[in-house]
Amino acid sequence: MLINRISASLLLILMVAVVQFDTQIADAVDVHPVGALCADCHLAGDATTLDNAYELIDDQGVLCSGCHKDALAVAHPSDFSPGRSIPADYPVDWKGDVTCSTCHLVHGSKRGLIRGDKYGKELCLSCHELSFFSRMADTGLSIQQVGHLSVSKEALAVPVDDYSLHCLSCHSDGAGGFLVEVDMSGNVRHNGSTRVAHPIGVDYGVAMERGIDRGSQFRPVAALNKKVLLPNGMVSCLSCHEGYSEKHGALVMSNAGSRLCLECHDR
Ligand code: HEC
Ligand code: HEC
Ligand code: HEC
Ligand code: HEC
Ligand code: HEC
Ligand code: HEC
Ligand code: HEC
Incomplete structure (x- = not known):
């Protein structure tokens, strides 16, 4: 089932890639990141396949922060060696580092481009023990909804970030x-x-x-x-x-x- 879903979404990506290759109209393609060229990130450029997609021109933190400046400012650590094993559902990159694509399906289409079906606390607990959070003063409540603190709430009368x-x-x-x-x-x-x-x-x-x-x-x-x-x-x-x-x-x-x-x- 899972395999089927994954291969279906990969097929979609590959089909989309072919469409893009054919038309050369990048922004007609409805896959994130809309309008970017394969060669902006993949060494193989338009010839990117499942087998060589891991060969990127830089760390993902660098590639992604061009458009997502705030994603790294106050966030879960990224582009680091975990020093322990983490579930295969959340793959590390070729260097063995936890990076953006560990949690995100970059060319996905679901809410938040999250891998798999878990969100919030459930996602966090895929890799962390409950005790990791119960040690925190707020038991992790303030960070478990997001991988990055860039969510805005209702505004105040005075300017506040x-x-x-x-x-x-x-x-x-x-x-x-x-x-x-x-x-x-x-x-x-x-x-x-x-x-x-x-x-x-x-x-x-x-x-x-x-x-x-x-x-x-x-x-x-x-x-x-x-x-x-x-x-x-x-x-x-x-x-x-x-x-x-x-x-x-x-x-x-x-x-x-x-x-x-x-x-x-x-x-
Ligand atoms: C903003 C950078 C970026 C751009 C632009 C980009 N990709 Fe990717 N792509 C990634 C990252 C990061 C991964 C995950 C790599 C990994 O798993 O190590 C990925 C993964 C893939 C995969 C493997 C399947 C998957 O979804 O993980 C394929 C196939 C792929 N890209 C094709 C393309 C094609 C074709 C284009 C151009 C239409 C493209 N990509 C544009 C960053 C990008
Ligand atoms: C060329 C600019 C560009 C680049 C490069 C880029 N993104 Fe995005 N990203 C966008 C835009 C625009 C949106 C909002 C529209 C959308 O959902 O497609 C977005 C949305 C997202 C979202 C949130 C989707 C949601 O539903 O809230 C995530 C997560 C994301 N990007 C991750 C990444 C990662 C990881 C990388 C690097 C591999 C990356 N992006 C590179 C432009 C970019
Ligand atoms: C440990 C997991 C994890 C890692 C690593 C991670 N993210 Fe996220 N990210 C999330 C979660 C969870 C959300 C919230 C998704 C939702 O609920 O819609 C999110 C949301 C986002 C969003 C949507 C806007 C926002 O700020 O809430 C962007 C953009 C994004 N991530 C980019 C990135 C980039 C770029 C990287 C790598 C530098 C990265 N993420 C690494 C878990 C992660
Ligand atoms: C794919 C696995 C994975 C997921 C999912 C994940 N983490 Fe982590 N996180 C790690 C690893 C690995 C570390 C490094 C420390 C460790 O080994 O626990 C870490 C470190 C952290 C740290 C310590 C940062 C610091 O240096 O102070 C916090 C806080 C954290 N995670 C919170 C979360 C929250 C909240 C979520 C859910 C939104 C989450 N994590 C989801 C793997 C993950
Ligand atoms: C989801 C709700 C929530 C959010 C969001 C939140 N906090 Fe808290 N915070 C708590 C709770 C609950 C405690 C109570 C801890 C206790 O009972 O000792 C707390 C305690 C604290 C303490 C006292 C810690 C101690 O050890 O005495 C500080 C300081 C604090 N928060 C600062 C912040 C800051 C700064 C932010 C924004 C980055 C923030 N909080 C966001 C719920 C939250
Ligand atoms: C991030 C930088 C930063 C830190 C850290 C900081 N301040 Fe300030 N502080 C400011 C700025 C900026 C103002 C606003 C001055 C203005 O409005 O002209 C200010 C204003 C004040 C004022 C009001 C008087 C005035 O000059 O207008 C007091 C009192 C003050 N700070 C005390 C403190 C104390 C005590 C601490 C340590 C607990 C502290 N500050 C830490 C940046 C900082
Ligand atoms: C200029 C520095 C500064 C700023 C800005 C600041 N704090 Fe504090 N805050 C402190 C200091 C210093 C303490 C005392 C910490 C200690 O004694 O360990 C403190 C203590 C706290 C506490 C513990 C309870 C208390 O009242 O002593 C909470 C909760 C807290 N801050 C939340 C916030 C929140 C939320 C914001 C933003 C709206 C904020 N702080 C902005 C410096 C600051």
């Missing part, structure tokens, strides 16, 4: 007893603590320029620790907290001696 909206979808309701809100001035209020309200949604570059007039100073973006993210240039929950991680809610770096604060604030 999609990742912060994802966090707020639980914490503005007080998830886990931790109520976190964004007030009308765009300040994050960690209500569970006495910590200062901190702005989010602020454009870091603009704040830097404004700071020069006010005598406050910020370090240049290029000098910041790579884990301090500024989605679309904006201060976000993910500037201070990890997003897609085993350590739910952990700070991106220790704040001992105000290190995290001083990563951006020069004084």
